[in-house]
Amino acid sequence: MKVSVGILAVLVLGAGSLFVLEQNQTPVSVVDVQTPQASNNDSMTDEEKVIADWYAPLTSFTFGRISLQASIADTDAERAQGLSGTPYIPIGIAKVFIFDSAQQWSFWMKDMNYSIDIFWLDQNGTVVHVVENASPDSYPDISFVPPVPAKYVIETKAGFAAENNIGVGAIANMAALERVR
Secondary structure, three states: OOOOOOOEEEEEEEOOEEEEEEOOOOEEEEEEOOOHHHHHOOOOOHHHHHHHHHOOOOEEEEEOOEEEEEEEEOOHHHHHHOOOOOOOOOOOEEEEEEEEEEEOOOEOOOOOOOOEEEEEEOOOOEEEEEEEEEOHHHOOOOOEOOOOOEEEEEEEEOOHHHHHOOOOOOEEOHHHHHHOO
């Protein structure tokens, strides 16, 4: 088996950010490296504290024509936690679930405090199914399942799909997120 190894350079930019570069590549992303302990900083706004406590680190990506910050869930524990227990999802942030294979991944609203839009995407980053305004009241009676397999799931604040005209066929730049995993 042949294995190729790339060199990854990480530049510290200050203000708690890292700039990630792959060998012979353009910049991959800016990753916020604040930790939950940083939320004790009195100079942070309430929203900055929520982001530091619940969503950091963040990675930039595009979804349709919209630029967002992704909080990536790519381990079993992170995927099981998802947005459960979070007070809200800030504007401009999405929870992105990355799976190892495409399947009909089922999502529920256990321990959710607010409604969300849920998007299932195929291995190419194309939206194959959308549920708008999934409500916490749907738990435990309803699980949301796409009609076709998906490799990625993106959760956003409720209303994001309608506000940004993102539906089946829209494309997200998932390659940018896969590179920082």
